Amino acid sequence: MRWKTVEYTGWGRVLKARxxxxxxxxxxALAATTSEEPAPAVGMLRSYGDACLNDAGRxxxxxxxxxxxxxxxESGMVHVExxxxxxxxxxxFVPKGWLPPVMPGTGFVTVGGGIAMDVHGKNHHGAGSFGQHVTEFTLMTKDGPKVVTPKKNASLFKATVGGLGQTGPILSAKFKMHRAKGDVIVVTERRVENWEEFLPLLDNSDATYSVGWIDATAKDEALGRGILEEAETGGGLVKPAKRGRKVPLDAPGFALSPTVVRTFNALYWRKVPTKGRTVVKPIDDFFFPLDKIHDWNKLYGKSGFHQFQCVVPIAEAGALREMVEKVAASGLASPLAVLKRMGPGRAGYMSFPMEGYTLALDFKKSHAAERLIRELEDMTVAASGRIYLAKDSLGRPENILGMYPEYKDWLKTVNKMDPDQAFETDLVRRLKLRDAT
Amino acid sequence: MSQTWIIVGATSTIARAFARQAAARGEGVLLAGRDMSELESIAADCGFRGAPFAEAIAFDAREPASFAPILERARGIKGTLSVAVFVGSMPDQEEIDAEPSLVDGTITDSFTGPAHLLTLLAPLLEERGHGTVAGVGSVAGDRGRLGNYVYGASKAGFHAYLSGLRNRLGRSGVHVITVKPGTVDTAMTWGMEKLPFVAQPEKIASDILRAADRKKDIIYTPAIWWPIMTIIRSIPERIFKKMEI
Known part of the structure; x- marks a missing residue:
């Protein structure tokens, strides 16, 4: 296999590898590499931190x-690389009347990456995680391709789904697509006045797809105000999405300064009328709102940004409110804050989801932001919550391991599959995930 | 009328991008190459992406016995028949210098093999009286350079062949395009150092399809290679022979 020396980063661009x-x-070619020179597999590098990096390695x-x-x-079963x-x-597949069962916030995620992170989407409360729809995948092992199903190889399946790539490269996977009612999506947008109003709305939503957008700069009685989006696929006429735009260079430092973000958020919130509205959108506009702006991560400038995403159990909703309060008070404006009700669905030992609420926030890299994220991480621990490793770049091992109760099961299978630790990544080393025996 | 492309060397990176784009335009693909299991995967993929016809067939530039079955299969395909040739091999010049017999294989893969196949297919194309032949050469064929002149020589031979074929087939309504890509981000160039103006295979593929629609004779892709090669071609030999480019 031919190797090329490259410098690459995760989506947040704070952490780098060479x-x-x-x-x-x-x-x-993949079989030959895996048997002779095994290395971790990476996809579109959409993990924010270092889950997709192997600095000084391959x-x-x-x-x-x-x-x-x-x-x-007939069945919607698809087999893809x-x-x-x-x-x-x-x-x-939308023109054929089908859509992927679970879609994360960006369409640039590969199926292999989606399995390795057991990704979730706006339908998690009903449909569960991506891995739950996978009926079979083929893992490339030293001895060639190995077909893995949840029934026949339960522990290997669960160690691979959400397993951070530590069981080796996935060659292909089979999963069942969902029926799409048409080629558009009908979105009901509702203005939400504050946090107290938000949670019951999320709890009681019976839409197939739902997501909350929060203005993380709003304080006091407006704390947690935002927009609730509920959606169903539908048929009808709509103009196709405009072609993608690219962010040409790294944006200057003030592009996402607190004032800009505060103003943007307030305007964004007000764009939805007080009594709400229903709009018809091209299907990818709803699922992948930022994909039209290629390289939007460059908006945060050269130094990059962190994303923090946690989930806390329903009973700990109060802790999440405290986090939002802390973020609002910090003035470290986060233009993209997402709140979602999660169901219990997860398919792997190290899968992120748990029944509860998940909150995701972006912060431009700074010392203050890093301190704040560490505090948020501590609060997540105290609330018996969990940090999403696909986003993480700052987590500390002593906090993370306890969040994943099936960690030991994962480790056992992973060490059996990869005794030489050839598939380790920067994240695995930083969090000392494979140090224990 | 529906069009079907016979894609020769179909597992190559540019050919894959080309097959996918042709499929998305609703055109059929007959995928010819050595690795049958790969070809089957590409055929399946093209089918889901819109190709009304997608089939794999064995082809090896060094095995002339594999050529006749392609002609037979092509005869059975109705509508417009077009051919796109992507085969070629590029061993390092140093490897060739150390093992001169590699010259023969390089020229067979990049020139005489595909020329043999095209000559075999030519009467059928003439009979149909329409369609396109897109032959992928290389900017390396415009001038013999220190770094890869055997590969360059085989591509130069292929260019001259295509020019003659254009002259011949044009008389019966079949259009021939000579495609000269610059450096492309493929499995063949992955890991090579300091490549100038590297293009994505999707760009080359779409340029070829556009050239077919517009009946262009010779294209450089990306277009930046036309001025570059015009300059390189105009350097007097007495200076060029001392250069390392």
Whole structure:
């Protein structure tokens, strides 16, 4: 296999890696690399922190293994290579009346990455996590491809789904698509006055897709104000989405300064009329709102940004409110704050979801932001919550391990599959996930 | 009328991008290459992306016995028949210098193999009286350079062949395009150092399809390679022979 030395970063661009990367285009090449020179697989590098980095080591770029191998139009069962992007699948299958069962906030996520992080989407409360829809995947092992199903290889399945790539590269996966009622999405947007109003609205929403957007700069009686979006797929006529725009350079420091963010958030909140509204959108506009702006991460400037995402149990909603309060008080404006009700669905030992509320916030990199995120992490621990490793760049091992009760089961299977620790990534080393025996 | 592309060397990076784009335009693909299991995967993928016809067939530039079955299969395909040739191999010049027999394989892969196949297919194309032949050469064929002149020589031979084929097939309504890509981000170039103006395979693929629609004779892709090669071609040999580019 040919290796190329590259510098690469996670989506947040705070953490960087330099190392050799191979980019196989066929299964035989991946098989040869895995048996002779095993290295962790990476996809579109949409993890924010260091889950997709292997500094001073090697990585396998899976993005050119991206073919749709089979599809059954009766059942919706699809078999795709791991480098296939979820947004691509949406584009190909919506005209046929199907859509991926679970879609994270960006369509650039690969299926392999979606499995390794057991990603969730705006339908998590009803549909569960991505891994729960996977009926089979093929893992590339030293001895060649190995087909894994949740029934026949329960522990290997659970160690791979949400397993941070530590069982080896995924070659392909099978999962069942969902029926789409049409090629558009009907979104009901509702203005929410404050935190107290938000949670019951999320709890009582019976929409297939729902997500809350929070103005994390609002304080006092407006604390936690935002917009609730509930959506269903539908048929009808709508103009296609405009072509993508690119952020050409790193934005200057003031682009997302507190004042700009505060003003933007207030305007954004007011764009939804007081009595709410229903709009029809192209389907990808709703699921992947930021994908139209390619490289939007550059808006945070050269030094990058952190994303913090936690989930806390329902009974600990108060703790989440305190977090929002703390963020609002900090003035470290976070233009993109997302609040969502999660169901219990998760498919792997190290999967993120738990029944409760999840909150995701962006912070431009700064010492103050890093201090704040550490406090938020402590509050998550105290609330028996969990940090999402796909987003994490600052977590501390002593906090993280306790959040994942099935960690030991994961470790056991991972060490069996990869005794030489060839698939370790920067995140795994930083959080000392494979140090224990 | 529906169009079907016979894609020769279909597992190559640019060919894959081309097959996918042709499929999305609703055109059929007959995928010819060596690695049958890969070809089957590409065929399946093209089918889901809009190709009304997607099939794999064996082709090896060094095995002329594999050519006739392609002609047979092509005969059975109705509508417009077009051919896109992506085969070629590029061993390091140093490897060739150490093992001169590599010259033969390089020229077979990049020139005589595909030329043999195209000559075999030509009467069928003439009979149909329409369609396109897109032959992928290289900017390396415009001038023999220190770094890869055997590869360059085989591509130069292929360019001359395509020019003649254009002259011949044009008389019966079949259009021939000579495609000269610059450096492309493919499995072949992955890991090579300091490549100038590297293009994505999707760009080359869409340029070829556009050239087919507009009946262009010779294209450089990306277009920046036209001025670059115009300059390089105009350097007098007595200066060029001392240069390392």
């Amino acid at each position: 190392g050799e990367v191979a980019r196989p285009e066929r299964a035989s 990585a396998i770029d899976m993005t050119r293994m991206d073919r749709i191998l089979s599809f059954d139009p 791991a480098g296939c992007q979820i947004g691509q699948l949406l584009k190909v």
